[in-house]
Amino acid sequence: MASCWSLLPLFFFFFFFFSLCFHEREAVAVQGGQFGKGSIEFAGVELREHSTFTEIVTAAPLRSGDSGATFFFPSSLPSGFFALGSHAQAHTSNSSPPRALIARDTCASLASPTDFTLLFSTNSSAFFWQPIPPPGYAAAGHLVTSSPQKPPLSSIRCLRSDLLESCDSEAPIWSAKSDSSFTVHLSDSFGTIVAGKKPPLICINKSLLTVAAMPNLTQITALIKTYSPWINFHPKEPYLPSSVSWFFNNGALLYTNSSPNSPARIDPPAGTNDGAYWLDLPTDPASQNTVKAGNLPSADAYIHIKPTLGGTATDIVFWLFYPFNGPARAKVEFFDIALGRIGEHVGDWEHVTQRFSNFDGEMKQMYFSEHSSGKWVDPKELEYTPDGGRRPAAYATLHGHAFYPKAGLVLLGEMENDGIGIMDETAEGGAVMDAAANSVVVSAEYLGVEEPAWLQYMREWGPKVSYDVDKELEKVMRFLPGEMKRAVGDLVSRLPKEVLGEEGPTGPKEKASWNGDES
Numbered sequence: 393m394a395s396c397w398s399l400l401p402l403f404f405f406f407f408f409f410f411s412l413c414f415h416e417r418e419a420v421a422v423q424g425g426q427f428g429k430g431s432i433e434f435a436g437v438e439l440r441e442h443s444t445f446t447e448i449v450t451a452a453p454l455r456s457g458d459s460g461a462t463f464f465f466p467s468s469l470p471s472g473f474f475a476l477g478s479h480a481q482a483h484t485s486n487s488s489p490p491r492a493l494i495a496r497d498t499c500a501s502l503a504s505p506t507d508f509t510l511l512f513s514t515n516s517s518a519f520f521w522q523p524i525p526p527p528g529y530a531a532a533g534h535l536v537t538s539s540p541q542k543p544p545l546s547s548i549r550c551l552r553s554d555l556l557e558s559c560d561s562e563a564p565i566w567s568a569k570s571d572s573s574f575t576v577h578l579s580d581s582f583g584t585i586v587a588g589k590k591p592p593l594i595c596i597n598k599s600l601l602t603v604a605a606m607p608n609l610t611q612i613t614a615l616i617k618t619y620s621p622w623i624n625f626h627p628k629e630p631y632l633p634s635s636v637s638w639f640f641n642n643g644a645l646l647y648t649n650s651s652p653n654s655p656a657r658i659d660p661p662a663g664t665n666d667g668a669y670w671l672d673l674p675t676d677p678a679s680q681n682t683v684k685a686g687n688l689p690s691a692d693a694y695i696h697i698k699p700t701l702g703g704t705a706t707d708i709v710f711w712l713f714y715p716f717n718g719p720a721r722a723k724v725e726f727f728d729i730a731l732g733r734i735g736e737h738v739g740d741w742e743h744v745t746q747r748f749s750n751f752d753g754e755m756k757q758m759y760f761s762e763h764s765s766g767k768w769v770d771p772k773e774l775e776y777t778p779d780g781g782r783r784p785a786a787y788a789t790l791h792g793h794a795f796y797p798k799a800g801l802v803l804l805g806e807m808e809n810d811g812i813g814i815m816d817e818t819a820e821g822g823a824v825m826d827a828a829a830n831s832v833v834v835s836a837e838y839l840g841v842e843e844p845a846w847l848q849y850m851r852e853w854g855p856k857v858s859y860d861v862d863k864e865l866e867k868v869m870r871f872l873p874g875e876m877k878r879a880v881g882d883l884v885s886r887l888p889k890e891v892l893g894e895e896g897p898t899g900p901k902e903k904a905s906w907n908g909d910e911s
């Protein structure tokens with residue numbers, strides 16, 4: 393079969409054709425996007441999500457404890473559509489349902505490979521093939537077959553290379569027993585595999601897709617109304633959120649390192665996190681307590697909207713600001729132990745993220761930030777109100793404000809279920825914040841949303857801790873029996889600095905997840 397590119401004399405014809413396509417894409421963007429229509433068209437390709445697969449071969453786990461993987465190929469494709477590579481699922485309990493993108497050529501953007509090279513084969517007879525694209529094209533995935541014969545050239549399509557860009561590989565989902573440097577990775581955006589020795593992952597060129605497929609402000613408003621979380625605070629929570637302006641207007645102070653003894657009321661300056669400025673509570677104790685308690689009626693969830701998975705999905709991030717993060721509490725078997733001031737800090741930013749597919753407009757996953765990391769949760773694992781609505785609950789832990797999808801107790805730093813850890817405790821029955829009624833979109837670069845000035849404040853939202861962790865620990869431990877003393881000492885020594893609150897916290901824009909993916 394002739395590839396598109398072998399028709400070089402028609403180059404100028406193609407060039408003309410491509411400009412036409414380009415105009416078509418511009419027109420779509422003006423109409424407000426193709427969000428939730430089932431397919432995404434951009435730069436001469438129509439993409440769809442596909443969920444019907446044929447099982448090709450299963451590869452055994454590398455070592456006991458590792459997971460094996462099953463390799464799939466898209467089947468029953470709609471007419472005109474082609475696969476872009478094989479799909480794979482690791483044999484772990486929490487793998488999501490198989491899904492891969494398929495593509496239809498609308499404007500000279502797809503081409504069959506000109507050949508396949510065998511990359512690797514296993515004894516369990518899985519054969520890994522790299523497609524060789526024609527010039528000007530690139531493969532979005534590799535192929536796995538169960539026979540040593542080359543796959544037919546027509547089995548997949550390559551994309552015009554400017555539609556793709558390389559991106560960082562995710563952790564491998566499988567590696568080979570005989571050569572563990574050969575690894576297989578799954579592309580989040582395409583749902584295809586790439587295999588080899590440290591192969592770069594291929595993603596969709598973000599600059600082409602973003603505008604075409606993202607929701608516009610009308611659609612964002614609808615998504616927030618339908619899916620935004622109910623945020624549940626602990627019934628005993630003394631440190632609630634507030635709006636940023638409430639914090640600024642109620643006496644929070646701006647310190648500068650050139651004159652650290654003369655703080656100013658806040659009009660925070662923009663700039664980088666260079667230690668030149670930080671925020672703190674007001675100095676008189678009464679106002680300090682007022683500010684620490686926060687002010688729920690003023691609080692808004694600050695929303696950041698960004699493209700993800702190469703622009704095939706949208707992340708809606710809800711940021712909450714708390715003037716104060718309370719001290720940590722430890723559990724040692726049956727005892728709850730207040731850890732003095734350990735873990736306390738001024739200025740606490742926490743978030744949950746809802747991820748929507750731009751193909752069908754549905755929420756696919758929700759992320760709960762827990763201290764400096766967090767976890768993605770499938771919609772079926774979320775807790776909804778009994779009225780059948782689609783708005784999930786998010787629970788904030790007492791004092792620390794980490795987010796969890798369900799109420800309960802989690803012990804941080806616990807070793808081998810010994811019942812000793814820092815308490816992340818959430819419960820029902822406390823104050824509830826309606827994130828649909830109390831939220832404001834503060835950033836959506838692709839929509840040109842104007843950002844509030846405080847978002848440009850890149851320095852610390854609280855001072856470095858003013859207490860000595862060892863001294864605080866001594867105070868707490870004085871009253872503990874010897875065995876418990878050792879247990880608490882060991883626990884605190886293995887906690888990350890972040891949980892102990894030793895660094896002043898930075899604002900949302902300084903977090904790695906603002907531009908990148910959730911960790």
Ligand SMILES: *[C@@H]1O[C@H](CO)[C@@H](O)[C@H](O)[C@H]1NC(C)=O
Binds near residue numbers: 423424425
């Ligand atoms: C968003 O897109 C929808 C559907 O194309 C359209 O009806 C609506 O007017 C658009 N809204 C804005 C603010 O562009």
Ligand SMILES: *[C@@H]1O[C@H](CO)[C@@H](O)[C@H](O)[C@H]1NC(C)=O
Binds near residue numbers: 513515570
């Ligand atoms: C399969 O395994 C056997 C025994 O371990 C080995 O001798 C043989 O070379 C392997 N074959 C392939 C294709 O890896």
Ligand SMILES: *[C@@H]1O[C@H](CO)[C@@H](O)[C@H](O)[C@H]1NC(C)=O
Binds near residue numbers: 554
């Ligand atoms: C992605 O698309 C943009 C806009 O057309 C283009 O300038 C850029 O070169 C493309 N990236 C790659 C890696 O081809």
